Structure formats: structure tokens, C-alpha cells
Amino acid sequence: MTETQAAERIQELTRLINHYNFQYYQNALSEISDYEFDMLLEELMKLETEFPNLQAINSPTRRVGGTITKTFPTVYHTYPMLSLGNTYSEEELREFDNRVRKVLEGDFEYVCELKFDGVALSLTYENGELVRGVTRGDGTRGDDITANVRTIKNIPLHLQGKDFPEKMEVRGEVFIPFSVFDHLNKEREDIGEALLANPRNAASGTLKMQDSAVVAKRKLSCYVYSLLGEKLGFETHSETLEALKKWGFDVSQTYRKCNTIEEVLAYINEWESKRFELPIGTDGIVVKVNNFAQQEELGYTAKSPRWAIAYKYKAMNAATPLLGIKYQVGRTGAVTPVALLKPVQLAGTTVKRASLHNANEILRLDIHEGDTVFVEKGGEIIPKITGVDVSKRVPGSMAVAYIDHCPACGSELIRAEGEANFYCPNEDGCPPQIKGKLEHFISRKAMNIESLGEGKIELLFDRGLVRTPDMFYELTFEKLLGLEKVFEDEETGKTRKVSFREKTVENMLNAIEKSKEIPFDRVLFALGIRFVGNTVAQKLAAHFRNIDNLKQASLEELVSVPEIGDRIAFSVQHYFSKPEHLEMIEKLRAQGLQLELPEKAETGPTSDKLAPNTFVISGVFEQFSRDELQDLITRNGGKIVSSISKKLSYLVAGDKMGPSKLEKANSLGVKIISEQEFLKMIE
Numbered sequence: 001m002t003e004t005q006a007a008e009r010i011q012e013l014t015r016l017i018n019h020y021n022f023q024y025y026q027n028a029l030s031e032i033s034d035y036e037f038d039m040l041l042e043e044l045m046k047l048e049t050e051f052p053n054l055q056a057i058n059s060p061t062r063r064v065g066g067t068i069t070k071t072f073p074t075v076y077h078t079y080p081m082l083s084l085g086n087t088y089s090e091e092e093l094r095e096f097d098n099r100v101r102k103v104l105e106g107d108f109e110y111v112c113e114l115k116f117d118g119v120a121l122s123l124t125y126e127n128g129e130l131v132r133g134v135t136r137g138d139g140t141r142g143d144d145i146t147a148n149v150r151t152i153k154n155i156p157l158h159l160q161g162k163d164f165p166e167k168m169e170v171r172g173e174v175f176i177p178f179s180v181f182d183h184l185n186k187e188r189e190d191i192g193e194a195l196l197a198n199p200r201n202a203a204s205g206t207l208k209m210q211d212s213a214v215v216a217k218r219k220l221s222c223y224v225y226s227l228l229g230e231k232l233g234f235e236t237h238s239e240t241l242e243a244l245k246k247w248g249f250d251v252s253q254t255y256r257k258c259n260t261i262e263e264v265l266a267y268i269n270e271w272e273s274k275r276f277e278l279p280i281g282t283d284g285i286v287v288k289v290n291n292f293a294q295q296e297e298l299g300y301t302a303k304s305p306r307w308a309i310a311y312k313y314k315a316m317n318a319a320t321p322l323l324g325i326k327y328q329v330g331r332t333g334a335v336t337p338v339a340l341l342k343p344v345q346l347a348g349t350t351v352k353r354a355s356l357h358n359a360n361e362i363l364r365l366d367i368h369e370g371d372t373v374f375v376e377k378g379g380e381i382i383p384k385i386t387g388v389d390v391s392k393r394v395p396g397s398m399a400v401a402y403i404d405h406c407p408a409c410g411s412e413l414i415r416a417e418g419e420a421n422f423y424c425p426n427e428d429g430c431p432p433q434i435k436g437k438l439e440h441f442i443s444r445k446a447m448n449i450e451s452l453g454e455g456k457i458e459l460l461f462d463r464g465l466v467r468t469p470d471m472f473y474e475l476t477f478e479k480l481l482g483l484e485k486v487f488e489d490e491e492t493g494k495t496r497k498v499s500f501r502e503k504t505v506e507n508m509l510n511a512i513e514k515s516k517e518i519p520f521d522r523v524l525f526a527l528g529i530r531f532v533g534n535t536v537a538q539k540l541a542a543h544f545r546n547i548d549n550l551k552q553a554s555l556e557e558l559v560s561v562p563e564i565g566d567r568i569a570f571s572v573q574h575y576f577s578k579p580e581h582l583e584m585i586e587k588l589r590a591q592g593l594q595l596e597l598p599e600k601a602e603t604g605p606t607s608d609k610l611a612p613n614t615f616v617i618s619g620v621f622e623q624f625s626r627d628e629l630q631d632l633i634t635r636n637g638g639k640i641v642s643s644i645s646k647k648l649s650y651l652v653a654g655d656k657m658g659p660s661k662l663e664k665a666n667s668l669g670v671k672i673i674s675e676q677e678f679l680k681m682i683e
């Protein structure tokens with residue numbers, strides 16, 4: 001390669017890498033796989049080594065990829081937050097070991113840890129109190145996201161014990177466990193929201209949300225793996241991991257001390273498949289020199305420590321022919337494409353289908369009919385298609401054309417501006433939408449008519465007995481007794497018979513009757529208005545008190561409710577603009593469902609858990625307003641007092657509390673507690 005050619009390629013690589021970095025860190029999007037990304041970076045590194053005079057000062061090989069945003073205050077890191085050198089090969093890992101061996105004289109040991117696939121976080125503690133949480137940002141400066149960090153349950157706000165340093169920085173990885181992620185997506189799918197792409201992106205997007213109450217609902221978690229500070233009194237990294245655990249941090253107990261590179265390799269092999277049993281995503285392991293003095297001896301490059309390296313597992317993938325695409329219509333009419341694959345073994349399971357998310361994804365992957373596709377298994381339940389093996393493409397094959405009519409009812413599909421999903425607009429006439437809405441209506445968080453689950457809706461719908469929720473309340477013993485239907489499982493071909501015997505019918509009718517007591521907010525959720533999940537339903541119910549107020553609410557009134565934006569407001573108005581919905585609501589009213597909240601509850605104490613303690617509330621809180629907190633205290637037998645004195649039992653401290661108050665409370669030895677700790681007291 002000539003120098004001119006190299007310069008051109010370097011320019012091209014730099015442009016690409018900067019672009020992917022921007023998408024990855026700013027927009028939480030992966031346009032290519034991590035492996036492909038790392039190969040681009042490696043190519044750039046090689047060219048820069050070969051042509052050192054072509055290396056730019058700001059080359060992506062010398063900088064941490066992230067950036068800071070303007071929406072949070074910027075904080076300079078005390079110690080830069082670096083990246084890790086990485087490799088996918090045993091050979092390079094051995095080279096790393098040789099380099100370490102050359103620099104260090106005498107014995108040394110490694111600590112192997114799993115590399116958790118989330119978002120790096122820096123936590124600062126002073127006198128055992130969490131004072132700040134900051135993102136990695138560009139490595140030098142990050143975003144101050146303290147309020148969001150405080151909502152993460154396994155990050156201690158106060159440390160346990162006494163032997164912690166006065167000031168210290170703890171680093172860890174924030175993630176969304178798979179189970180939570182799947183649950184979040186199910187909820188989103190249920191109310192017609194676009195799905196989150198993967199747990200890592202979801203965690204990174206969540207950490208940068210403006211509303212920490214929403215962050216709290218996302219149930220983030222954090223594993224910590226590093227302690228920094230002056231004169232900490234520890235000699236090795238593994239000692240700090242033990243100390244962190246003792247102080248109340250969550251340290252994954254999967255780490256191991258290794259004396260030789262062979263032991264490191266054994267650890268790598270052991271976790272290659274075992275990692276899929278963990279509740280969170282991992283993309284490799286991190287090897288660190290254990291001794292701090294030896295770490296200093298090895299030092300740092302501009303971008304990463306020389307005493308550590310990440311060994312990354314290649315994503316588990318397989319190539320298999322695409323047999324077809326199945327389009328599913330959900331309760332809100334959203335159409336989701338699912339790829340049907342020739343069954344293939346992947347990470348110990350047989351894969352027959354993979355998610356394709358939406359039409360954009362099919363376009364982006366440029367999938368043709370009959371293509372052989374690559375499927376990859378992260379930790380998510382459904383594997384995804386990551387690319388096409390173009391070398392196996394059938395000549396002259398056509399690109400997959402997204403359907404333009406509903407596969408269930410034939411209506412022309414529509415796509416709202418800025419949305420990734422296509423919708424079937426035939427809300428009240430499209431069978432999967434009707435059935436989906438009925439399933440939603442009876443679901444546990446809605447009307448909780450459990451005995452109607454598992455195929456019974458299908459049967460009722462088939463027989464024309466129920467098409468809209470009000471019809472559940474017109475069912476009678478005579479209409480139901482003796483109905484039967486045989487279901488066949490698409491995957492296994494096994495059949496199952498649902499039949500309504502006397503006992504079943506009795507249970508169903510009882511459960512239906514009992515659902516008339518379900519409070520208004522849940523009835524509202526049960527109606528299945530698009531974008532109205534259970535939290536939104538609670539907010540709307542609390543604000544409007546009854547369905548008539550809500551039905552008449554103007555757009556301005558709707559958006560004046562906290563957390564209700566245009567999109568939800570339009571959807572609510574759209575729902576109530578339909579005469580058939582209004583008619584159905586009148587029927588529900590006549591049948592005795594709760595369409596209003598009861599008058600505000602009496603404010604007498606509901607428990608005496610807090611008696612006889614006194615409380616002062618100060619600062620701004622995440623989950624509750626100050627009024628709400630005061631209310632909670634008095635209703636649980638506590639007493640609100642206005643000033644801090646020696647006799648005060650607790651100071652409930654929020655954000656932005658005045659320093660003088662804090663000082664006074666500290667000097668008088670008053671117990672200071674956070675909102676979370678307070679809430680624990682009344683659990």
C-alpha cells in the first residue's frame with residue numbers, strides 16, 4: 001500500500017468509526033456488529049503503526065468513543081475513564097501476557113472477570129454517602145446523572161460498616177437484566193410502543209432520561225468492578241472487590257484469580273457457554289493484573305490501561321436459509337415481521353424463527369427472498385438476524401417486499417410519520433386486534449378475569465359470543481355450558497381441547513362478576529387505548545377522576561397532566577371520538593363497572609409503623625412530591641415537625657437540600673435518610 005492509498009483508507013476508516021461511535025454512544029444504535037466495528041478499528045490501528053506520520057491527534061484509536069450531552073451538567077473525571085484494549089484471539093491474548101511478563105519482574109497474578117455488556121458508570125462517595133453518578137462520556141468528562149443513579153436499587157446510597165475511605169470513586173456497569181428487558185418489551189408491545197432493540201441500548205438510553213421516575217421503573221441494576229482514590233490502603237484489585245462487597249455493593253461473584261495465562265484461558269473456555277446462564281448480557285471477559293504497584297509499572301496508553309485486556313467472545317451465530325416471513329398483528333394493530341428459518345442449532349438451542357423488528361430493519365438488512373441469513377443469539381429470548389450471506393444469494397432473487405395489506409383482515413396498512421411500525425387501521429374489525437383487545441381486557445393487571453385465559457377468548461370470539469368487552473357481562477350459564485374447541489400448537493402440532501363444563505362456567509361467571517369491583521384506573525387501562533399503559537392510566541384517572549371528565553378533556557387539559565404528551569393525548573381523544581367506543585362505555589356503566597374513582601380517602605392513619613417518630617422533609621424527591629411524602633408520614637403514624645433539633649428522629653433528605661440543614665443535622669447526630677430508605681420503613 002502506498003502512502004497515498006493509506007492516507008485515503010485512514011480517512012475513510014476514521015469517518016466510518018466516528019459515525020458508528022456517534023450512533024452507538026449518542027443514539028444507542030448499533031448499525032454494525034461489535035465484531036465488525038472492532039475489525040475496522042484494528043485495521044486503522046495497523047495502518048497507523050505502519051504509517052505513524054499519518055496518525056491524527058484525534059484519531060479514534062486514541063480516544064474513548066463516547067461524548068457528553070448538553071442535557072446534563074458536565075463533570076470532569078478525577079481519574080480518566082478509559083476503554084479497554086480488546087482481542088478476539090488466543091494468540092493476541094498470549095502476546096498481551098508476554099508484554100506484561102517483559103515489564104514485570106518476578107511473580108504476578110491476574111484477576112479474570114466477566115465483561116458485562118452495559119454502560120460504564122462512575123460513582124463518587126464522600127464519608128460513605130453517594131454524592132455523584134457520572135457517565136464515562138468522552139473519558140475525560142461525563143454527564144452528571146446522579147438523580148437517575150439514585151433510583152438503581154443495588155447501588156448503595158450509604159455504605160455499610162465504618163472502614164471506608166473518606167472519599168472514593170467506584171466504577172461499575174449498569175445494565176438491564178434479560179428478564180426485566182423482556183418484560184419491558186412485552187409491556188411496550190402491549191400498548192403499541194416501538195420495541196427496545198437490546199438490553200445494552202435500553203440501559204444506555206434509560207440512564208440519560210430526564211425523568212428519574214421513569215428511570216426507576218426500568219429497574220436498572222449495577223455490578224461494580226473497580227475502586228479508585230488516594231491512599232486507599234489496598235495492595236491488590238481483588239482486595240478492593242472484597243471490600244466493595246462488604247460495603248454493600250453488588251460485586252458479581254464470577255471473578256477468579258489466575259496465576260498463569262493457561263488458567264486465564266481455562267476461565268475463558270469455562271464461561272464461553274456458561275455465560276448464557278447468567279441473567280445479564282456479557283460479551284467477553286476482562287483480564288487484569290491484580291497488584292496495583294504492578295499496574296502502575298505497566299501504565300497506560302492514551303486510550304486504555306496496559307495492565308488489562310478484554311477478550312471478547314465472537315457472537316454466537318449461524319447461517320441458515322430464510323423460509324419466509326410471517327406477519328403478526330398485535331392488539332394495537334401494529335404489524336411485526338418474524339423470520340421463519342430452516343431450523344438451525346445455535347448456542348445449544350434449535351432456532352426456527354428470529355425477530356426482524358420492523359420494515360426498516362428488513363430494508364436495512366436488504367433481505368432477498370430465499371436468502372441465507374446470519375442469526376445471532378444474544379441473551380434475549382428471540383434470536384435476531386444480523387445480516388445476509390450475499391455469496392449464497394440466488395441470482396435474480398427479489399428483495400423482500402413488505403406487505404401493504406393486513407394479513408388478517410385485508411385492510412390497507414398505514415404508517416404514521418416518524419414511526420417504524422406499520423399498522424392495520426381496522427381497530428374494531430380485525431380479528432387479531434379484537435381478540436388481542438379482549439385478552440388485554442381480562443389480563444391480570446387489567447380486569448384480572450384469569451379464569452378466562454388460555455384459549456377461552458378464542459372460543460368465545462369464534463362463536464360470536466364476545467366481540468367487545470361489554471359482551472363479557474352478558475354471558476350466561478346457558479350460553480356457555482358445553483362449548484368446545486380443539487387447538488393445535490403451530491410449532492409442535494400437539495392438540496389441546498378447551499371445553500366449558502359446569503365448574504369452568506361457574507368460575508368464569510364468578511370472575512366476571514367480581515371484576516365489576518376493579519377500580520377505575522384499571523378499567524381505563526383495560527380499555528386498551530393505544531399508548532395508555534397502566535402508569536398512564538393511573539395518572540389520567542387520578543387527574544380526571546371519572547370517565548366523563550376524561551372523555552370531554554381538551555388536548556390542552558390532557559397534556560397538562562404530568563407525563564402525558566401529545567402522542568398519548570391524541571390517542572385518548574381518538575379513542576373517545578368513536579361512537580362505538582362511547583356506546584360500549586355506556587354499556588359497561590349499565591353493567592356496573594367502576595368508571596370513577598371514589599372520593600379522596602380519609603386522611604386518618606392507615607398504619608402506625610412510623611409512630612412515635614418525628615420527621616423533617618427537605619429537598620427535591622424522585623418518586624413523590626413533598627406533599628405526598630408528608631401525607632405518607634402522617635398516614636403511617638409519623639409526625640411532621642418544622643425544624644431540625646436534637647430530638648428529631650429523621651431527616652428525609654432529597655436532592656438540592658440546603659447545605660446548612662445537612663450540617664446542622666449532622667452536628668446534632670440526627671439520622672439522615674433518603675427517599676428510598678424512608679419508603680422501606682413503610683413497606
Ligand SMILES: NC(=O)c1ccc[n+]([C@@H]2O[C@H](COP(=O)([O-])OP(=O)(O)OC[C@H]3O[C@@H](n4cnc5c(N)ncnc54)[C@H](O)[C@@H]3O)[C@@H](O)[C@H]2O)c1
Pocket residue numbers: 020021024025029030031032033034035037038064065082083084086113114115116117118119120121136172173225286310
Ligand atoms: N457496533 C457498533 O457500531 C459499535 C460502535 C462503537 C463501539 N462498539 C463496541 O464498543 C466497544 C468499545 O467500547 P468501549 O470503549 O466502551 O470499550 P469496551 O466496552 O470494549 O471496554 C471498556 C468497558 O468495559 C466495561 N466493563 C464491563 N465489565 C468490566 C469489568 N469487569 N472490568 C472493567 N470494565 C468492564 C466498562 O464499561 C468499560 O468502560 C467496542 O469493542 C465495540 O465492540 C460498537
Ligand SMILES: [Zn+2]
Pocket residue numbers: 329406407408409410411424425426430431
Ligand atoms: Zn387487520
